[in-house]
Amino acid sequence: MATLAESEQDFSRLPDLPADVFTAPLKKPEHVGDDWLEPKQTVYDSEDDAIWNDLFKRQMEMLPGRAATAFMEGTEKLDLGRGGVPEFGKLSEELDKLTGWSVVPVPMLIPDHVFFWHLANRRFPAGNFIRTRETFDYIQEPDVFHDVFGHVPMLTDPVYADYMQEYGKAGWKAMRYNRLKALGSLYWYTVEFGLIEEKPGDIRAYGAGILSGPTEVVYSVEAESPNRIMLNVDRVMRTDYVISDLQPTYFVIPSFEDLYRQTVERDFDKLYKSLGPGFTYANTAVIDVDYVVNRGTLEYTLRGGRGSGAKPV
Numbered sequence: 029m030a031t032l033a034e035s036e037q038d039f040s041r042l043p044d045l046p047a048d049v050f051t052a053p054l055k056k057p058e059h060v061g062d063d064w065l066e067p068k069q070t071v072y073d074s075e076d077d078a079i080w081n082d083l084f085k086r087q088m089e090m091l092p093g094r095a096a097t098a099f100m101e102g103t104e105k106l107d108l109g110r111g112g113v114p115e116f117g118k119l120s121e122e123l124d125k126l127t128g129w130s131v132v133p134v135p136m137l138i139p140d141h142v143f144f145w146h147l148a149n150r151r152f153p154a155g156n157f158i159r160t161r162e163t164f165d166y167i168q169e170p171d172v173f174h175d176v177f178g179h180v181p182m183l184t185d186p187v188y189a190d191y192m193q194e195y196g197k198a199g200w201k202a203m204r205y206n207r208l209k210a211l212g213s214l215y216w217y218t219v220e221f222g223l224i225e226e227k228p229g230d231i232r233a234y235g236a237g238i239l240s241g242p243t244e245v246v247y248s249v250e251a252e253s254p255n256r257i258m259l260n261v262d263r264v265m266r267t268d269y270v271i272s273d274l275q276p277t278y279f280v281i282p283s284f285e286d287l288y289r290q291t292v293e294r295d296f297d298k299l300y301k302s303l304g305p306g307f308t309y310a311n312t313a314v315i316d317v318d319y320v321v322n323r324g325t326l327e328y329t330l331r332g333g334r335g336s337g338a339k340p341v
């Protein structure tokens with residue numbers, strides 16, 4: 029059966045990228061190999077550790093009742109609040125016992141095909157640096173706080189852990205069809221900005237982009253501005269997204285099992301053949317087939333969003 033992933037692909041070593049595949053050109057720093065892994069994790073000083081501790085404290089004050097239960101449990105299982113930037117070796121040991129994942133340091137954003145390959149091998153690449161006090165609230169490039177605090181707790185959930193591995197395998201199939209943008213949308217609206225309805229009317233965030241910052245934690249689950257729509261994979265993969273502002277629309281899953289089933293069991297060959305190279309729907313759109321949880325006012329977005337002075341309400 030054709031699925032999300034390329035079942036015949038061997039991921040034991042980094043596969044060669046076919047010549048007709050388009051990926052973003054990134055310049056590899058000289059000190060890393062083809063796997064883009066840092067030889068070792070940065071040794072953080074006391075100010076770096078203090079930044080981690082302050083970020084951790086701020087987020088943990090906002091998350092109860094807003095973050096997915098699996099996320100909150102993950103932070104405890106991995107003891108992310110033990111003080112200072114977590115040591116990846118120790119973190120990986122604990123994560124390995126739970127779901128067989130590990131965390132590996134990378135210098136910066138890495139090429140898609142290398143990222144997918146690590147995920148397919150249950151390795152999560154995490155930034156080998158931490159933000160400064162000047163960029164405390166928002167950074168464009170994912171640092172160790174976004175990557176480890178935002179992403180890693182969810183990897184303690186067995187079903188979510190499997191979803192992430194399948195996503196990595198799926199990347200190779202999407203590349204062959206040159207449909208990375210569409211698959212990127214799925215990542216964006218699930219792994220980075222996903223919401224889950226844990227009980228009727230109880231919507232929580234599980235996306236790392238939401239959970240690693242102070243504003244979107246509240247906005248995504250409580251504000252009247254954004255649309256909240258039940259996730260439909262075909263629809264999401266046709267939907268545009270913004271990378272530098274709060275989302276006008278979030279997609280909600282009923283469970284991680286449902287997310288896994290919708291993506292892994294879907295015939296993506298058919299889907300990729302039907303998709304155009306661009307997106308069909310604007311990120312503000314609500315369409316006829318949507319199962320709408322909350323139709324948003326879009327007030328924040330319509331007032332101009334980030335930089336306009338609009339309140340995230």
Ligand SMILES: [Fe+2]
Pocket residue numbers: 170174175178179220236237
């Ligand atoms: Fe991320």
